[in-house]
Amino acid sequence: GFATAAQSNKVTIGLIPADGIGREVIPAARQVLESLPKTESSPRFEFIHLDAGFEHFQKHGVALPEETLARLRGECQGALFGAVSSPSHKVAGYSSPIVALRKHLDLYANVRPVASVAGSGQKQLDMLIIRENTECLYIKQERIETDANGQKVAYADRKISEFASRRAGQMAFNMALMRDKLRSTLPESERLWKGKPKVTIVHKSNVLSITDGLWRETVRGVKENNPTAYAGVDMDEQLVDSMVYRMFREPEAFDVVVAPNLYGDIISDGAAALVGSLGLVPSANVGDHFVVGEPVHGSAPDIAGQQKANPVAAIRSAGLLLEHMGYAADAARIYKAVDGVLREGQIKTPDLGGKSTTQEVTDAICNRL
Amino acid sequence: GFATAAQSNKVTIGLIPADGIGREVIPAARQVLESLPKTESSPRFEFIHLDAGFEHFQKHGVALPEETLARLRGECQGALFGAVSSPSHKVAGYSSPIVALRKHLDLYANVRPVASVAGSGQKQLDMLIIRENTECLYIKQERIETDANGQKVAYADRKISEFASRRAGQMAFNMALMRDKLRSTLPESERLWKGKPKVTIVHKSNVLSITDGLWRETVRGVKENNPTAYAGVDMDEQLVDSMVYRMFREPEAFDVVVAPNLYGDIISDGAAALVGSLGLVPSANVGDHFVVGEPVHGSAPDIAGQQKANPVAAIRSAGLLLEHMGYAADAARIYKAVDGVLREGQIKTPDLGGKSTTQEVTDAICNRL
Ligand SMILES: CC(C)[C@H](C(=O)O)[C@@H](O)C(=O)O
Ligand SMILES: CC(C)[C@H](C(=O)O)[C@@H](O)C(=O)O
Numbered sequence: 001g002f003a004t005a006a007q008s009n010k011v012t013i014g015l016i017p018a019d020g021i022g023r024e025v026i027p028a029a030r031q032v033l034e035s036l037p038k039t040e041s042s043p044r045f046e047f048i049h050l051d052a053g054f055e056h057f058q059k060h061g062v063a064l065p066e067e068t069l070a071r072l073r074g075e076c077q078g079a080l081f082g083a084v085s086s087p088s089h090k091v092a093g094y095s096s097p098i099v100a101l102r103k104h105l106d107l108y109a110n111v112r113p114v115a116s117v118a119g120s121g122q123k124q125l126d127m128l129i130i131r132e133n134t135e136c137l138y139i140k141q142e143r144i145e146t147d148a149n150g151q152k153v154a155y156a157d158r159k160i161s162e163f164a165s166r167r168a169g170q171m172a173f174n175m176a177l178m179r180d181k182l183r184s185t186l187p188e189s190e191r192l193w194k195g196k197p198k199v200t201i202v203h204k205s206n207v208l209s210i211t212d213g214l215w216r217e218t219v220r221g222v223k224e225n226n227p228t229a230y231a232g233v234d235m236d237e238q239l240v241d242s243m244v245y246r247m248f249r250e251p252e253a254f255d256v257v258v259a260p261n262l263y264g265d266i267i268s269d270g271a272a273a274l275v276g277s278l279g280l281v282p283s284a285n286v287g288d289h290f291v292v293g294e295p296v297h298g299s300a301p302d303i304a305g306q307q308k309a310n311p312v313a314a315i316r317s318a319g320l321l322l323e324h325m326g327y328a329a330d331a332a333r334i335y336k337a338v339d340g341v342l343r344e345g346q347i348k349t350p351d352l353g354g355k356s357t358t359q360e361v362t363d364a365i366c367n368r369l
Numbered sequence: 370g371f372a373t374a375a376q377s378n379k380v381t382i383g384l385i386p387a388d389g390i391g392r393e394v395i396p397a398a399r400q401v402l403e404s405l406p407k408t409e410s411s412p413r414f415e416f417i418h419l420d421a422g423f424e425h426f427q428k429h430g431v432a433l434p435e436e437t438l439a440r441l442r443g444e445c446q447g448a449l450f451g452a453v454s455s456p457s458h459k460v461a462g463y464s465s466p467i468v469a470l471r472k473h474l475d476l477y478a479n480v481r482p483v484a485s486v487a488g489s490g491q492k493q494l495d496m497l498i499i500r501e502n503t504e505c506l507y508i509k510q511e512r513i514e515t516d517a518n519g520q521k522v523a524y525a526d527r528k529i530s531e532f533a534s535r536r537a538g539q540m541a542f543n544m545a546l547m548r549d550k551l552r553s554t555l556p557e558s559e560r561l562w563k564g565k566p567k568v569t570i571v572h573k574s575n576v577l578s579i580t581d582g583l584w585r586e587t588v589r590g591v592k593e594n595n596p597t598a599y600a601g602v603d604m605d606e607q608l609v610d611s612m613v614y615r616m617f618r619e620p621e622a623f624d625v626v627v628a629p630n631l632y633g634d635i636i637s638d639g640a641a642a643l644v645g646s647l648g649l650v651p652s653a654n655v656g657d658h659f660v661v662g663e664p665v666h667g668s669a670p671d672i673a674g675q676q677k678a679n680p681v682a683a684i685r686s687a688g689l690l691l692e693h694m695g696y697a698a699d700a701a702r703i704y705k706a707v708d709g710v711l712r713e714g715q716i717k718t719p720d721l722g723g724k725s726t727t728q729e730v731t732d733a734i735c736n737r738l
Contacts, residue, residue: 086575086608090582096575137527142579152531152587154580158506162521204631206455206465210511211525213459218521239455241638242667244613248642262573266635269610273617298611 002073002105002289011043011325014072014079018053018097020299021309022082028311028362029080029293029318032334035366042330043322048075052097054085054299064097069104072290078321079292080314081285083299095140098294102133107285107292108164109133109171110264111320114271114281117342118190123274125251126192128175131264132168133285135159138261160211160260162218169219171286172199172258173226176233179256193255198234199223202243202259202267215260244270268296277351279310280342282317284324291324293317303350307357310349312338315365337368371442371474371658380412380694383441383448387422387466389668390678391451397680397731398449398662398687401703404735411699412691417444421466423454423668433466438473441659447690448661449683450654452668464509467663471502476654476661477533478502478540479633480689483640483650486711487559492643494620495561497544500633501537502654504528507630529580529629531587538588540655541568541627542595545602548625562624567603568592571612571628571636584629613639637665646720648679649711651686653693660693662686672719676726679718681707684734706737 003012013033017026033045050068057063063084072079084098101107110131116124141157176197183191201219205212216237223230238246240263246253247267251274259267272281278297285292295313303309319334341347347364348354356364372381382402386395402414419437426432432453441448453467470476479500485493510526545566552560570588574581585606592599607615609632615622616636620643628636641650647666654661664682672678688703710716716733717723725733 088606089586090574090578095578099576137573138576140576140578142577144579144583147530149532152583154529154583156527156529156577156580158525158527160523160525161516163518204506205459207468207507207509208511208525209459209464209509210513211523214513214521214523217458237457241634244635245638245642245647248617248639265610266613269614270617270639273614278614 003075003077009041009043010046011078012046012048012076013321014050014068014076015047016050016052016068016079017082018299019055019085020083020301020304021297022053022084022299023304024307024309024358025295025311025314026080026082028358029314031362032315032365032369033318035369036330036333037369039329041327043325043327050079052081052084052101054087054094057091057094061093063094064100064104069101072105078290078325080318080321081292081294082314083295083297085299085301099138099140101292102285105285105287105290105292107133107287107290108167109286110283111171111175111286111324112264112268112271112281112283112296113320114268114275115192116275117339118192123251124192125254125271125274127251127254127271128179128256129264129268129271130168130172130175130256130258131268132164132259132261134261135161135164136261158211160215162214165215165218166222168258169222172219172256173222173230173233176256177230180232192252195255196232196234198236198255200243200254200257201235201237202240202257202263203237204240204263206239212260219258240267243267247271248274272296277310278313279349279351280312280316282313282320284317284320286324291321293321307359308350309358310351311358311362311365312342315362333369334365337365340368341365372444372446378410378412379415380447381415381417381445382690383419383437383445384416385419385421385437385448386451387668388424388454389452389670389673390666391422391453391668392673393676393678393727394664394680394683395449395451397727398683400731401684401734401738402687404738405699405702406738408698410696412694412696419448421450421453421470423456423463426460426463430462432463433469438470441474447659447694449687449690450661450663451683452664452666454668454670468507468509470661471654474654474656474659474661476502476656476659477536478655479652480540480544480655480693481633481637481640481650481652481665482689483637483644484561485644486708487561492620493561494623494640494643496620496623496640497548497625498633498637498640499537499541499544499625499627500637501533501628501630503630504530504533505630527580529584531583534584534587535591537627538591541588541625542591542599542602545625546599549601561621564624565601565603567605567624569612569623569626570604570606571609571626571632572606573609573632575608581629588627609636612636616640617643641665646679647682648718648720649681649685651682651689653686653689655693660690662690676728677719678727679720680727680731680734681711684731702738703734706734709737710734
């Protein structure tokens with residue numbers, strides 16, 4: 001992380017609940033981290049609360065305070081971000097703090113695992129989406145003009161660079177190998193993905209031959225230029241429209257999927273629908289020096305403050321955070337506890353058809369750690 | 370149409386099978402049009418064969434011949450387009466002929482109805498997607514540079530204009546009213562959508578506040594500036610990522626959905642997955658002067674030439690073509706025949722789990738006209 005841990009295993013995590021249900025699910029994730037059994041190798045946590053979000057903007061005129069960034073850089077080894085509300089119309093001076101955070105901390109890959117829980121009655125899938133996290137239309141270079149007829153015309157730049165595409169591609173191939181290694185430790189019956197690890201490259205180069213052409217070529221190059229390292233990983237590709245179609249028809253056909261920023265955003269919400277709720281899907285915004293865990297869901301203002309939010313996505317995001325900080329065993333413990341609660345299927349929030357509160361689900365997970 | 374019919378009810382249709390299964394499904398659609406009972410008010414068809422496609426490009430160096438465009442403009446009142454193959458890597462000088470056709474003929478709205486057939490066991494939905502068809506990233510203004518480190522950086526322009534957004538929006542609100550009128554003639558039990566007609570605006574203005582902001586504002590303006598005309602139509606909105614999620618969770622929550630070009634492309638493939646096959650979903654590329662029917666599926670090179678292609682999407686596209694040319698009764702006859710065959714569920718192609726050939730399905734539909 002940016003800030004080096006002062007004593008071994010001491011880990012400082014920045015907590016940024018931001019808006020809406022972020023304020024319920026981030027405390028839930030914190031409780032789970034604090035409830036982890038304290039082994040020799042497991043981390044000792046310190047948490048610091050940090051501000052950001054649309055509500056913060058409304059009160060103080062800034063969505064991502066300088067202090068939040070400075071303390072993340074100066075004091076933290078990782079962070080958890082809740083969710084951010086989107087104003088329904090343009091608000092002068094406001095810009096999404098999570099998009100800004102990804103950029104400022106150079107969190108270049110958004111890692112989004114979507115997997116069904118065996119025995120839970122969900123559609124069977126075990127997919128990892130790697131979303132390029134720094135460019136595409138998210139560079140937010142936009143302009144507006146008035147044409148000769150007095151009509152408005154707006155433009156946005158979509159940027160695809162060799163540099164960013166290669167980093168995202170490398171992450172995808174490395175994660176494919178890592179997942180394969182992990183799977184090989186499982187009994188055959190618990191492996192959903194049975195084949196050789198595979199990376200599927202998503203693009204739309206039949207229309208965007210230059211930008212998505214560069215993306216496609218560069219990600220392919222990761223394997224083609226490292227034939228030995230990645231000999232064990234298959235590679236294929238899907239146009240983004242076909243990807244959404246196939247993902248719904250045969251989600252079991254995908255292992256690791258790597259996509260430019262906007263396609264990755266859309267695909268991961270689609271994949272969440274397959275496992276039954278956005279409230280289940282975690283992500284990690286990963287850079288070379290820092291990781292920010294972030295549930296894929298939004299701030300859900302309609303249910304905020306009512307103990308109805310599903311804490312699983314945030315809790316799994318805390319697991320991803322640990323995993324990417326090098327504490328794989330502790331992460332695995334969290335995943336296992338969550339899967340246990342989901343498989344049992346008794347204690348669940350309303351998004352999954354249950355009646356339990358955020359706190360009850362969190363407690364149930366903590367009890368299984 | 371561009372070419373005015375010489376004698377009343379004489380209609381000249383350009384047939385552009387293009388690549389792959391386009392060569393099987395376009396003849397199927399033609400057979401259905403020719404099999405329509407000849408009533409007083411129904412059209413008398415003439416068909417002319419026109420070239421386009423990737424294979425044509427490979428042989429003759431041009432994907433959309435000048436002659437095809439000239440004959441569409443000079444002789445036809447409408448057209449049917451099959452499907453086009455996409456080369457998997459950039460081919461110098463090649464550019465998608467369907468994207469070019471939409472642009473040259475100013476076919477500004479792509480109308481994509483996706484509905485389940487009552488009694489067919491499909492998920493229940495009855496949705497009409499209006500996809501803006503002329504701009505967004507499809508303007509294909511792209512450039513590539515080399516940066517100071519010798520790395521490539523590519524950019525694409527995304528264009529959103531007030532003019533194009535308004536036309537697409539107007540189409541959406543008008544279609545919402547028209548669908549409502551049509552539904553009111555059906556018995557209650559056959560209406561899937563029971564509420565007030567609704568237009569859902571898809572955007573991503575939380576990130577693209579200027580381009581998608583202009584889109585959102587302009588489409589909203591269609592209703593806000595015509596409060597009387599559209600008083601009967603509800604309006605709401607969805608971020609594109611949430612749209613894909615919600616569409617899979619509650620497809621019954623949508624009536625008319627209007628989206629910028631690329632989002633519309635992705636959403637319509639997603640919706641196709643909900644009704645069981647891309648082979649069922651038709652579209653019409655609609656302008657003020659011309660209509661081109663086009664199945665939403667691709668050229669499917671893996672099954673081309675084997676009589677395995679589902680002709681339903683192309684046949685329904687022929688129905689949409691008639692509908693938009695003012696022959697609603699003949700269109701309705703086609704839809705009803707198709708629904709009858711699907712509901713019966715005996716004669717179906719492999720994509721729907723059947724063993725029938727393209728020809729058998731086509732014949733079954735013709736027999737019900
Ligand atoms: C809130 C929004 C800016 C964000 C995004 O589009 O990246 C969200 O949808 C996500 O997926 O994290
Ligand atoms: C073939 C391709 C250029 C086309 C598109 O993206 O518009 C297709 O996917 C469609 O939906 O008609």
